[in-house]
Amino acid sequence: MLTKGDSPAVREAFRLALERAGFGPARPESLSRIRVSSQKNIVLDDKLLVGRELLERCGVGSAEGLRELLSRLAPTAAAWLKRVLDGAPGQVAVMPLTELDFLGYEASGEERPLGAFVEAFKKHHEWYSSELRCLLEARFAGIVPERSSGAVSRALCEVSREEYVAVRTVGGAWVFRCPCGVSAVVSSQGHVQVDKRGVAQLEQDKATIVNLAKSVWAEKLSRDGIVDSAQRCLERVRESLAGYFYPAAVAKKVSELEALVRNLRAGNLVVRGEVLAVPGPQPPVRVYEVKDYLCSTLEEILNAPKVPAGEIQGVLRQAWENSGKELWEEVRSRWEALPELCKIMPLVKNAYGEAAAFAEQWEKGNLALQDGAVLMGGRRIAPPYGDNALAELKQLKQRFEFQASQAVSPQASDIIEAALRFFMRHPNQVGATTAAAILTGSRAQKIVKEGYTKLPEYGLLKSRCSQRKVVEVISWLTRQGLLQVTYKGYYGLPVLKVSGPVAELLKESGAVLTTTYVEEDAVPKAASRKDWEVLAEMAGQGVFAARAALATAAALWPSGKAARLWKEASAE
Ligand SMILES: [Zn+2]
Structure with missing residues (x-):
């Protein structure tokens, strides 16, 4: 049995055989891709080249024996092996060699295969041909294919005793090959052994027939007009x-x-x-x-x-003039009234951006007809076009206002500013809790020990608000995307820094950032207490939710205090 140690001798045997056959590899060093594996197979690029079983069947037990076997390597196999070795690894597929690839066992005149072996091969050939013939009949459907292709010949071949070649191997198996190209190894027990190359050939033949039928039909259909x-x-x-x-x-x-x-x-x-x-x-x-x-x-x-596109354009232009434009102006003025800090919040910015993109396309009358539907600013508008375009913009407006309402507040602006400036100056140093402790002037052991008491920000918000409140605001800023979390050190402690747009804004404006934070339940709280003055104040500062609450109250109790305050607020 060949072992890993025989690899150099195996390579030498291949070199000799290939050179003798006239197919020496272009670069002799390419032979180093051949070796004996630990399973005692000969492999090329780690792919099976000569299987251990074949070696056993052929009685190869040493490099010497291999040299003898390879001396009968068929020229076709030698040529193929040269192509594999001359190409880059993987360029030409490596397939295991079979008995068929070795010559020299041709039966002598009196030594003919047993009838059962011939029958086994004929049965295999018939099966092979009928697989292809079914496909041929279905795909060509009455058109007679030319017999030029090997695949077609194999489909239509009727094997006869006179035509095939039978070769006996040392192991007692018989190798049959029909002139059409169908071949098979029949083992000494009389079984047909279908190897990988045989399977690949059938698949290839099927593909050839399908492609052939395609081109034949393409030509016929074109010829027939x-x-x-x-x-x-x-x-x-x-x-x-x-x-x-x-x-x-x-x-x-x-x-x-x-x-x-x-x-x-x-x-x-x-x-x-x-x-x-x-x-x-x-x-x-x-x-x-x-x-x-x-x-x-x-x-x-x-x-x-069908409706002419021009007509739809007219309808949409009219709708823009009548109501779209006005609605868009409302959105735009709200956007402009927002504090700078609010405008850089991703959710607010995106919601406004979507509304703006839609309004711009509408104003320009940029509509596309795609598969019959009207597309405006990437949105599908169904008839009635004017009403639906307006409804779309209304929805975009609501989305924007909702996001903005989450971000606007009359309170906490000083906390926001203090927190943002703190993290601007000390990026990726501490998390929310420590920052809040520093800003509110905590005397906790950790704060003192770390020397945080010497920071200029220490105690900046002292006696103005609780530490918990500051933590709450910092968490909110993080959720809004104005602060970014990173994880520091071995324990992955969360630390914070300001986001890029915030840093820009803080660098640009040394001034106060005006309002932004809204306590999430401030409006509902005031509304449930019927605290109309507080709501009116918030409404005056542009808190949409407060405006909505006040307007609702005014509608419910038209002669009450809320109605009076609402009237004043809307008159402003
Ligand atoms: Zn045949």
């Missing part, structure tokens, strides 16, 4: 729809027709029942019914209801 009539039909359809809005069902028909034309051109057919059909439409159209399909589809599309 079917491709042209389908193309003309598609062009008429496109012309008739250009510049119109049309229903989704029509859009579907058009894309089906497009697929049909593509498949006709490529000869891409499928077998439907017993008949070939062109995929694209649902169900695929039988190949002899394509002309009928084209006529009916054309008629259907020409008669479908």
Whole structure:
């Protein structure tokens, strides 16, 4: 048995055999890709080249024996091996050598294979051919294929005793090869051994037949004028729809027709029942019914209801002038009134950006007709277009106002500013709790021990608010994306720094940042206490939720205090 240690001798045996056959590798060092594996197989690039079983069957027990076996390496196999070695690893697939690849065991005149062996091979050949013939009949459907391709020959071959070649190997197996190319190894027990190369050949033959049928059909369909009539039909359809809005069902028909034309051109057919059909439409159209399909589809599309795009544009322009513009102005002025800090909050900014993009496209009348639907600013608008465009903008406005209302507050602006400036100066040093302790002037042991009492920010908010309140505000700032968490040190302690846009803003404006924080329940609290003055104050500062609460109260009790305050607030 060959072992790993025989690798150099094995390589030498291959070199000799290849050179003798006239297929010496271009670079002798490429032979180093061959070695004996620990499983005692000969491998190339770690892929099986000569299996241990084959070596055993052929009685190879040493490098010497291998040299003898390789001296009978068939020229085709030697040529293939040279291609593998001359190419980069993986460029030419490595497949195991089989008995078929070795010559020299040709039976002498009187030594013929047993009848059972011949029968086994014939059965294999018949099976192989019938696999291909089924495919051939289905795919060619009556067209007689030319016999030029090897795959077609193998499909139509009828093996006869006179034609095949039988070769006996040392192990007593017989190798049969039909001139059409079908071959098989019949073991000494009379079983057909299908190796990887045999399987690969069948798959390859099937693919060849499918491709051959495709090109034959593409040519026939084009010769019969079917491709042209389908193309003309598609062009008429496109012309008739250009510049119109049309229903989704029509859009579907058009894309089906497009697929049909593509498949006709490529000869891409499928077998439907017993008949070939062109995929694209649902169900695929039988190949002899394509002309009928084209006529009916054309008629259907020409008669479908459609609206000129110009008309829709007019409707939308009118709607913009009537109400869209005004609504957008409202959104814009609210945005402008927001404190700078609020404008850089990602949620607020994104919500406003979406509304702005939509309004811009509407104002410009930039609409696209895609598959028959109206697209404006990336949004689908269904009829009635004017009302739906307005509804869309209203929804965008609400989303923006909701995000802004989460961010605006009359209180806590000094806490926000102190916290942001603190983390600006001391980025990635401490987390929320420590920062709050420093800002409120805590005397906790840790704060004193770490020397935080010497910081200029120490006690900045002392006696103005509780430490808990500051922690709350810092958490809120983090949720809004104004502070960023990173994890520091071995224990991964969370520490904070200001986000990029905040740093810019703080660098630009040395001034106070005005308001932003809203206690999440400040408005509902005031509303439930019927504290209308507080609500009116908040409303005056632009808290939308407070405005909404006050307006609702005014509507509910038109003669009450809320109504009076609301009137004053809205008059401002
Ligand atoms: Zn044959």
